[in-house]
Amino acid sequence: MAQLPDHLLKRAAEARAKAEGRPVDEILAEMKGESSPAPATASASGAPAPDAGSNSGSLRDLDAESTQYGIPKELLERAMFARARKDGTPVPAMAGAAAPAASATAAAPAAGPALAAVVSGPPPGVRTQRLLTVVQAGAIQGTTKEPADKVNVWPHLLAIEFVALLAMSAFLFILSAFMDAPLLEFANFNEQPNPSKAPWYFLGLQELLAYFDPQVAGVIIPGFGLAALAFIPYVDRNPSVRPSSRKFAISLFTVFFMGAAVLTIFGSFFRGPGFNFVFPWSDGIFFDDLLAILE
Secondary structure, eight states, X not given: OTTSOHHHHHHHHHHHHHHHTOOHHHHHHHHHTOOOOOOOOOOTTSOOOOOGGGGGOSOBOHXXXXXXXXXXXXXXHHHHHHHHHHHTOOOOOBXXXXXXXXXXXXXXXXXXXXXXXXXXXXXXXXXXXXXXXXSOOOOSSOOSSOOOSOOOIIIIIHHHHHHHXXXXXXXXXXXXXXXXXXXXXXXXXXXXXXXOOOXXXXXXXXXXXXXXXXXXXXXXXXXXXXXXXXXXXXXXXXXXXXXXXXXXXXXXXXHHHHHHHHHHHHHHHSBOGGGOBOOHHHHOOOOHHHHHHHO
16 A cells, blocks of 8 residues: 555545545555554544545435436436535545445445545546536527518509609600600601611611522521520529529520520611612711702
């Protein structure tokens, strides 16, 4: 026993003293092989002085403490073992169970300080961790409704469209007060305008007639274009409304729009008498209504 450190001997003596109800100094002397010291001096009333292991208090009822403080019994037990290991004191006895030190000492009294050092730590199978890592913190403020990337048609969309309608109507009303819209004279079968152009929204189709057969230019190509536009929602089924996520749909519509715009521009500004190709900056712009205004 003398080969063990003094602090281990002291801890083992305290554990045995608590289990056997004997003074710590007497057990420590037995472990060191020395003679037993004199009994402790009694007080004036004749009551013996408390031993060193009596400061651990009475039996702890962990079930009652768990109910009182709202802390699980397992956490209270782990905290008790951690405090005893930190302070170097014996583990307090628990109500309804034998103290670990007492059972260990009764089972192997010859183990001495080594067994006391083991008993003073946490029980087998118990993981030591802080309380803050066990308790899960709740949210500061809970959300009652999930955010949605949608707005109602009324009043958000219809209100904006109604304001845009009023603004465009006011613009056209003011514009018509300062500009006239002249009409052409009655059609004369003996005198046809040259070039004879369709309205601007049909000039793209009239431009296609200069390159293809009427069946192809008037039916097949426009039919395929309108069918492609109609199938965009079925081909590109991406629910996102962001332009960066709808590249296919935007690319297909851009090709259709640019093709119609180029054909309309060519038919409006680059076709002269006989619907021949001309440069507008050298030969001028040929419109039926423009010629009527100039005359």
